[in-house]
Amino acid sequence: MNSHHGRVASRALMPAALSVLAAIALSACTANSTDDSTTIAVSITDDACTLSTTSAPAGHAVFAVTNSGTKVAEFYVYASDGTKIVAEVENVGPGLTRDLVVTLDAGSYVTSCDPGMDGGDIRADFVATADGQAAAPSGERTEALNQASAQFLGFVQGEVDTLAVKTQSFADAFAAGDHDAARSLYADARIHWERIEPVAESFGDLDPSLDLREADLGLQEPWMGWHRAEKTLWPPVEGYAISEADRTAVANRLVADTLELQRRVSDPAFVIEPFQIGNGAKELLDELATSKITGEEEIWSGTDLWDMQANVDGAFAAYESLRPIVETTDPVLVTELDARFAEVNALLATHGSIAEGFAYYSEVSEADIVDLSRAVESLSEPLARLTAAAVL
């Protein structure tokens, strides 16, 4: 999910949620975590960020993030480059403690507190030391999880390779002002983005650049990426146009960002942790449930069904890579997920296919949207247990 999407929605919810958050705070001091993990207390005030320790053994770590300030805060763990997000917890209200559970490999990291969630963050270095307990429970499981990671990485790399090719074709048509050609290429190229979006999002910078919706724009941001092109191709009113300079800039940036994404996921040092696979699958469906099912993602083009199918495809690929492990740890969950994926795919198939094209979202009846939403909820609820079933 584009973190900007979530942030905007969550802010709007904050006042109503305050009493709930206060109730949660009551329980914070009794929260317990898994026995083999290290707990690091993080204290955020309006202008300070204090960690109880700046190093911990590699393995499961719990950052207990307490907001003692007056503004809603967020906490990030970045990779040593300070850009790639390893884990994050948003919307920590004043008086509230929330736990962020991470699996840390030995190495250095950057922690960041952001009181006010406005980008004015306070950073510090953090080290995971190699002398800690191994994160993985057994050799056999470790091997299976490594295999899952490799399989899913292969899927991601394949999708990004295709995305790069199709993005180039789209950008060429768009830059040349050939709107008919660009419109015909738009949804088909984005499929490959929507299948792997949580991975792209983990880099922090590429997702906002490539996939920001107009509604997500902040005050200062230049609007680039797919949705700027979308609005140009499906203008809301006659006469809506883009300047030639912006047209070229959008096309060039789409290609450059996508090639950068391709470079990063094919870097031999790039790995996808097993817990990220399961969480990514959940995130894909979360995004489907919040911005696709409402028709907000493709507000101008109406190509939401392509995105939905791609989100489901991506979640299924993630599930497939973990499935052999979960077959042994929780076979009932496998039966449930197989049936629920089939149900969603069957419903989507009544509206078209990626090969043949889908209906535009305005053509889908309200009753059909309710059915789709219910099927997605029925899949998402058990899918939220996938990570734990594979990793714990």
Next chain:
Amino acid sequence: MTTGAAGFSRRAMLRATAAGVAAAGVAGAGGFGIGRASAPIAGDEQYAFLGEHQSGIVTAQQDHMHFASFDLTTDSRDRLVALLRRWSQAAATLMTGSEIGSGAVGGPGLLPPDDTGDALGLPAAGLTITFGFGPGMFTKDGKDRFGLAAMRPGQLQDLPHFSGDALDPAFTGGDLCIQACAHDPQVAVHAIRNLARLAIGDASVKWAQLGFGRTSSTTRAQKTPRNLMGFKDGTNNLHAEDSALVTKWLWADASDGEEWMSSGTYLVTRKIRIHAEVWDRTSLSEQEASVGRSKGSGGPLSGGNETTPIDFHANAADGSPLVAADSHVRIAHPSRHDGAMMLRRGYNFTDGTDSLGKLDAGLFFIAFVRDPRTQYVPIQEEMSRADAMTVDYLKTVGSGLFAVPPGIPHGSRLGDSGAFVGQQLFA
């Protein structure tokens, strides 16, 4: 995932962390957090989930309600039974003021919490949870999805169209329903939210209603409350203490037709919007005439106090009846309907304002009756046609009818293969 009887009391947790509450400075919450930490607390009842009848019917009516109606999205009888088992176990846990499953914060960090946590620190607050089965559980679109069509009680007939009905499908019908009532709205909302979550994959919420301020009393000890029209409501209600009347008018019996409904009852819901602005600019005498009672005391216009029997033969000097021919109390009175009584248990509601800036509010009417065909339909039919208050100032926008199965007997064991609400239907 363990779904445990092992649920721990939110209240006990609160006591343990009371100091933490103060330290956390939940200032705005004042009485909310700290007031509740010191027992005993008025209104902090716990009701039993197990019993001959379900809770939330003759229970002294609580002040807040969250009601939800569900569509069954599964066609599997086994899954329906499993859902009713999950719901029964969770309802019993929630009614003790405990978190469901492994709790809101007690489970593994990599799993979503079993309980949503929004009632942490709150007591049981007199929570009752009442389950009902709608017509769609027996047949829907001509299909007998669960092999239950032959068990559909004659009492569970679709309600007819009443004059003036403006039913919105978004507030009407449903295959299943849950009524959660409590002294604290957050406890009621938490219950429905968690039960709805447990249903995902098998049942989906079709519509729901929040209610505040009871509009009836179900025991003699309770004072008669006022509805949003400003009148005392439910004066002539069936009360828990009237055991002979309760037996006669409330609880179904095997001789009524369906053995499985014995000790159960039927639940009618009507979402009734009040034309508030129109009502508010109606003269006091006109308001009182349309109701048939004094707005201040609640006494009948034929004289006396709130509990004085209505004298329908009393006339004014000019010979006109003191209690008008089209007044609400006259049209709805049991004496006009073979003595038929209902146990009313409704709530005020407001859904904010409508697009014209008018108050979107009214009465979420709930009645429990032994037979809707004789105790509800004829009365509503006449009210909708002839009752001045109903015709001129009310609009019904939602409607529902549900069979409320009996309770789960004392001593039953709940859980994965245990007892569940409505088990007699599946025997």
